[in-house]
Amino acid sequence: MSDVDLAVLMLLALIGLYSPVAAVSSYIPLLQPVDARQYQRLAVGLFLTVAAVAVGTILVGEPLLELLGLSAAALSATAGIALMIAAVPLMLGRTDDHASASTGAALAPPSASWRSMLFMPLAFPLTVGGATIAVLVGFRAQVDRVSGILALVIAALVHAAITGGCVYVAGTTRRRLSDRTRMVADRVAGLLLTAIAATLLASGFTRLAVDALTALGVLRR
Known part of the structure; x- marks a missing residue:
């Protein structure tokens, strides 16, 4: 598989x-107390936060592997397991997005500034989590x-730009998406993730x- 692929x-x-569809609907109740003039700043702030986390994770990935004594194969398998755990509930329609959205609304103060909610809960845990x-x-x-x-790195920056765009869309629309739209988007995403x-x-x-067969002498590099 090529680098681009x-x-x-x-x-x-x-x-x-x-x-993104589920994220927009989850952002909306949080953004209700934020002044409309701050949506653009909030979107840029989320882009920079997610980009910094993603690019930093990519750049220190190899040294981290060596420090922890982990193999690339083991980490790839672990990522697959983590992604599978997150994907199967989406595919089966067993998500807690409605609950997280309703509880998220309680996290926002009556008159919040964009800085007060940028890192938590917008960046963590709504945008970036352990599976990411x-x-x-x-x-x-x-x-x-x-x-x-x-x-x-370029792919990570594109993903960060999408997250920032979703916050801006959520702020400017200020209305919930239909349950049916969210359900269809979640199931398509679940199939793709699986x-x-x-x-x-x-x-x-x-x-x-x-690697195991090579270590046992059954195979040769």
């Missing part, structure tokens, strides 16, 4: 995991060239098996 696959995984980090590190573990790392998770699992476990 891997970057596109990572972007699709991040977008599917993020689920696992996907970023898992894909980073599969590249070893500068061109591959650059492609992943397929990507299966790809990561197969790749990771295959390389783990090859």
Whole structure:
């Protein structure tokens, strides 16, 4: 698989995991107390926050692997498992988006500034979570060239731009999406994520098996 193909696959995984339609509907109740003139600043702030986390995760992925003594194959398999756990409930329509949206509204103060909610709860946990980090590190573990790392960084920046755009859309629309629209978007995202998770699992476990057989002398590099 080429560097570009891997970057596109990572972007699709991040977008599917993020689920923009569901994210917009979750952002709306939080943004009600925010002044309309602050929406653009909030969108830019979320873009910069997500970009910093994603790019930082990609750039330190390899040193982190070496520090922890983890193999790229093991991390790829782990990312696949984490993605699968998040994808299956989406695919089956068993999400808690309505609950998170309603509880999220309680987190917003009566007259909030965009800075007061940028890091929490908008960036964490509504936008970036453990599964997102696992996907970023898992894909980073599969590249070893500068061109591959650059492609992943560009994909991460595109994903960050999408998150910022979703906040801006949520702020300007100020209305909830229909339940049916959210359900369809979630199930499509779940199907896509499940397929990507299966790809990561197969790749990771295959390389783990090859490494084990090589260590036993059954196979040679």
